Amino acid sequence: MNDQKANYPDVPIVYEDNHVLGVSKPVNIPSQEDASGDADMLTILKDDIKVRYNKPGNVYLGLVHRLDRPVGGAMVFAKTSKAASRLSESVRSRSFRKLYAAIVHGKPKQPSGRLVDSLYKDSRSNTVRVVSKGTEGSKEAILDYTVLETQNGMSLVLVELHTGRPHQIRVQLSHAGWPLYGDQRYGNGLNKAGQQIALWSVFVGFPHPVSKEEIRIESMPPTLHPWNLFPSGRLIREIKNY
Template sequence: MIISILLEDNHLLLVEKPINIPVQADSSGDADLLTMLKEDLKIRYSKPGKVYLGLVHRLDRPVGGVMVFAKTSKAASRLADMFRRHVIERNYLAVVHGKPNKKRGQLVHYLHKDNRKNKVSVVSPNYPKAKKAVLDYEVLDSKKGFSLLSVNLHTGRPHQIRVQLSAMGNPIFGDQKYGEQLNKTGQQLALWAHSISFEHPVKKEPLTVCSFPPYNYPWDLMKDPYLKEPVIT
């Protein structure tokens, strides 16, 4: 599988994660992104022995889009700290069922993950081990019973966007886990990691890298400048 490299320097590797592959090795035994990237670095740079590549954040298996990896332990440590402090801006695109009541808004929920079922639920704030989840959304376009949303994360909880949009009454197209009443088996989840913005952990320069979803159904229903080509600034 060919992985698109969006940006690479001595400290960072930003790639476009393909849909339906795990970020790291899991119980499925399927090929994973981290291992593939390490192998690619080993071959491209003729590196002997093991290759270091730091995993500092994750995307759900069915989600594609931009991801950042650290090529040095210094960059990994600094990026991990930036994620912990929520200073890295992450924007997602999603095609959802229906049209939200408001063109833009902020969603605040408390979430709890059942690790045995690998499913997240909205719970009350005082529920044991509940985690606060916050995101902003904006409706970019609406057509034929679907809407294209831009989503900015303030927190990084498991399945956060999928759960919160479903709780709002607008589950993501293709999400059988949090929108099984509206979606059909085999449909591809229409959620894409569109952009990531942060200060370079070593060079201290502002950096933004974008990636765009494949222009097929249901993305092709929408007419919006977000659905174009990769951009790096």
């Protein structure tokens, strides 16, 4: 993509038409502007569209869903307000499908299963924790997981999100006893400073906001440690068959 500023990272475009923009988000970039003041996905992509299409004035781009700053992979934006409204409805109706790959410490006892928890977000510390069902301010969090492979005390896990709570995968897997590799916040004591969290958005699927055709945005994790410990073939097959 064309960068308007030299310090903007390259953001690979996976899918684009007049209504939708699907990209592969690099790690350590905020989804939208935050207190850090660092370049964020919305700003980077708006500037890119402005340059590529030589658009005067402000560029519209709607944030449909978020990825935590340290998480990379498939991400979708709306290029019109109508598309934003319809994609948001897809999220609410759960026809907006999200699949993640994660590398966790340990091995789940069951090869697959469902985790259902009540999560509470502490806005002051920007942390999330599992609480008792019915706790004031808590929200239900649901995910399905499948263990693809285990070796060297770690497991490659495929996670399908059914709700989109902040830090959901990180908190639920840690609470179950399988904290993510590199997660300093929810895997304290197991991970070392400087390690990159091993969580990647590998697939986003949704009905096109206008044509209703099924759109698939796919992104594979980098071939870096610890991802390179696990052959990519099984993960690729699972994504294609999803």
